[in-house]
Amino acid sequence: MLERSSRAKPEFESIDWSELNSSTVLARIKDAGIIGMGGAGYPTAAKLASGLHYGTRHVIANGVECEPEVNADRSLMRQHLEDVLDGLRIVGRCLDCDRLTLAVSDRLTYRSFHESDIDEVSCEIVGDNPANGEERILIKTLFDHTIPSSEYPSQHGFVVLNVATLFAICEAVRDGYRPTDRVVTVFDEERWVDLATPIGNLQDAPAPVRLGSKATGTKVLADSALSLTTNAVARDHPERTRACIHCGWCDDVCPRSLPVESMLRAQQTHSRELDVDTHYDACFECGACVVACPSSIPLLDWIRQGKVAASTKRLKQRANERFERRNERVSRRLSEESSAREVRIQTPREW
Amino acid sequence: MVIDRNRQTTSSVMVHVMVALLPGLVVQVWLGDWRTLVVIGASTIGALLTEIVCTRSTRDLSDGSAAVTGLLIGLCLPATTPWFVCLVASIIAVAIAKHAFGGLGNNVFNPAMAGYAAVLLAYPALVVEFDTVSGATALEQLAHRGSTTIDEVSDSPAFGVFGAAMHEWINLAFLTGGLYLIAVRVISSLLPFCVIAGIGVTAFMLDDGGSSTSHGSPLFNWFAGGTMLAAFFIATDPVTSPSNRMGIVIYALGVGVLAMLIRKYSSWPDGFAFAVLLANCFVPLLERIGRPRTSTA
Numbered sequence: 001m002l003e004r005s006s007r008a009k010p011e012f013e014s015i016d017w018s019e020l021n022s023s024t025v026l027a028r029i030k031d032a033g034i035i036g037m038g039g040a041g042y043p044t045a046a047k048l049a050s051g052l053h054y055g056t057r058h059v060i061a062n063g064v065e066c067e068p069e070v071n072a073d074r075s076l077m078r079q080h081l082e083d084v085l086d087g088l089r090i091v092g093r094c095l096d097c098d099r100l101t102l103a104v105s106d107r108l109t110y111r112s113f114h115e116s117d118i119d120e121v122s123c124e125i126v127g128d129n130p131a132n133g134e135e136r137i138l139i140k141t142l143f144d145h146t147i148p149s150s151e152y153p154s155q156h157g158f159v160v161l162n163v164a165t166l167f168a169i170c171e172a173v174r175d176g177y178r179p180t181d182r183v184v185t186v187f188d189e190e191r192w193v194d195l196a197t198p199i200g201n202l203q204d205a206p207a208p209v210r211l212g213s214k215a216t217g218t219k220v221l222a223d224s225a226l227s228l229t230t231n232a233v234a235r236d237h238p239e240r241t242r243a244c245i246h247c248g249w250c251d252d253v254c255p256r257s258l259p260v261e262s263m264l265r266a267q268q269t270h271s272r273e274l275d276v277d278t279h280y281d282a283c284f285e286c287g288a289c290v291v292a293c294p295s296s297i298p299l300l301d302w303i304r305q306g307k308v309a310a311s312t313k314r315l316k317q318r319a320n321e322r323f324e325r326r327n328e329r330v331s332r333r334l335s336e337e338s339s340a341r342e343v344r345i346q347t348p349r350e351w
Numbered sequence: 352m353v354i355d356r357n358r359q360t361t362s363s364v365m366v367h368v369m370v371a372l373l374p375g376l377v378v379q380v381w382l383g384d385w386r387t388l389v390v391i392g393a394s395t396i397g398a399l400l401t402e403i404v405c406t407r408s409t410r411d412l413s414d415g416s417a418a419v420t421g422l423l424i425g426l427c428l429p430a431t432t433p434w435f436v437c438l439v440a441s442i443i444a445v446a447i448a449k450h451a452f453g454g455l456g457n458n459v460f461n462p463a464m465a466g467y468a469a470v471l472l473a474y475p476a477l478v479v480e481f482d483t484v485s486g487a488t489a490l491e492q493l494a495h496r497g498s499t500t501i502d503e504v505s506d507s508p509a510f511g512v513f514g515a516a517m518h519e520w521i522n523l524a525f526l527t528g529g530l531y532l533i534a535v536r537v538i539s540s541l542l543p544f545c546v547i548a549g550i551g552v553t554a555f556m557l558d559d560g561g562s563s564t565s566h567g568s569p570l571f572n573w574f575a576g577g578t579m580l581a582a583f584f585i586a587t588d589p590v591t592s593p594s595n596r597m598g599i600v601i602y603a604l605g606v607g608v609l610a611m612l613i614r615k616y617s618s619w620p621d622g623f624a625f626a627v628l629l630a631n632c633f634v635p636l637l638e639r640i641g642r643p644r645t646s647t648a
Contacts, residue, residue: 246589248589
């Protein structure tokens with residue numbers, strides 16, 4: 001059992017969710033400031049509103065925690081499975097949907113779910129590989145339904161919520177608490193951490209740190225703070241990085257079959273020769289390549305750089321096109337004005 | 352996610368390669384000449400020292416790439432090679448073929464083969480395989496046999512049960528080591544078997560049943576010279592081989608076919624060094640041909 005610091009009185013009144021109406025729950029979720037705690041941070045109230053709008057056929061609790069060496073969701077489910085399921089039931093009631101699925105990759109949770117004899121929720125176990133937690137891939141695995149990356153799952157009748165988000169929903173609606181802490185994997189160990197804790201307070205001596213897992217986290221300064229979307233804090237080991245030996249293992253493991261190695265080379269050499277700009281946006285940062293890399297290269301850092309560079313390039317291109325259209329417009333107007341002037345000058349006056 | 356316990360690092364890859372080279376090394380020393388050990392020692396020490404000089408630190412020694420380069424050179428050079436030739440080969444390999452091109456990961460040519468080919472051309476008289484038991488090796492005899500037919504040549508003690516004498520067992524040992532590398536997933540099976548297929552198909556087409564221009568059956572060629580060492584340990588160098596499937600197939604078939612053509616039509620008994628170096632030239636091109644496409648789903 002992980003130790004959780006005691007909390008003040010509930011901020012809101014608890015809602016009897018078995019007789020609730022959707023708008024009350026949505027308003028509560030919005031007031032409590034709940035966002036997607038799996039990492040993306042999408043406002044949960046907005047997601048549910050969109051689910052209401054398009055009509056929801058499936059609500060999926062995403063407990064397929066598959067970032068390398070992160071076990072925050074796993075520990076949360078082992079400790080508070082019933083609360084997570086209550087959150088799922090609240091969302092199901094709110095969206096008027098009775099097909100509720102809990103997707104996990106943890107055998108222990110799967111087993112304890114089946115021992116607890118729950119019939120309105122079904123539990124599916126999903127393989128523990130780095131891409132399976134992504135919601136579109138999860139939907140593909142569970143229901144064999146493909147959602148193009150340009151559309152939201154809610155447009156196809158699926159609402160996918162992280163289990164930590166569901167736990168927060170349950171506490172906000174049933175008990176009236178605003179989320180003020182969450183389970184975080186801090187240096188390979190799970191614990192409840194209060195939000196807005198500076199990272200520096202979690203470690204004895206200052207050292208380079210990543211917010212998120214070793215593979216997928218972003219490098220941060222020691223005084224940046226923990227947020228709702230932080231599921232892990234990991235040490236960074238820049239000294240272990242070696243040169244790329246072009247083994248191609250990153251290409252082999254990429255769930256999107258991206259040419260990771262070519263993308264790395266394009267970034268490292270600033271080469272414009274390889275036309276790989278279009279690939280950067282397709283990467284959803286699962287970190288499979290980072291785990292596979294024998295030279296411990298922080299591939300995701302390079303890919304994120306590439307994403308920024310590619311979007312800057314697109315912006316520049318758009319600005320350039322706008323500028324050229326403007327120049328064309330100006331020169332056309334000038335030539336029209338001068339030809340009109342010409343006509344005016346040459347027209348004999350009547351007086 | 353729980354991290355895969357079989358996770359590989361560059362150093363662990365190199366350790367696996369050294370372990371896989373052991374059976375071949377043991378057989379080579381046992382059946383051949385103890386001087387092989389001197390040759391291997393000289394080239395490995397030469398490679399390690401050159402690496403220290405080039406990087407001016409001992410940090411990069413731990414990735415094991417220099418040691419493997421030296422080891423491969425030592426295994427390629429015949430046992431009678433003088434120690435200073437081994438040193439020259441490993442210095443050229445590490446200093447020129449690797450570090451002058453930008454260090455590990457940036458070299459165009461396989462360092463071990465570049466070093467070996469350099470001394471092969473520079474000291475042709477000193478780098479001739481001439482073993483004390485049977486005189487010239489089978490491949491030497493085939494390359495310099497005049498107009499004798501394959502049956503006449505193969506009566507000589509240089510030919511073994513199914514390959515070249517002694518070399519058939521060495522090749523078998525390297526094949527075992529290579530299969531170990533595939534089993535621990537350090538190399539994929541595609542590349543080495545394409546090299547073997549390239550050798551086999553070319554040898555089959557050139558084999559006219561035993562005239563004076565024939566160069567032996569596919570089986571003989573698989574188990575003669577450095578076939579298995581080259582297929583599993585040299586051509587598979589990740590740095591100097593393509594990383595996409597299409598490129599790997601073309602590259603590996605190319606190595607096999609070129610090696611076989613060099614064996615038959617040139618005066619060099621074995622052609623793997625030149626075949627690998629020639630195929631290395633095409634790798635940047637092959638990387639571009641078979642670049643994977645993005646899936647849009």
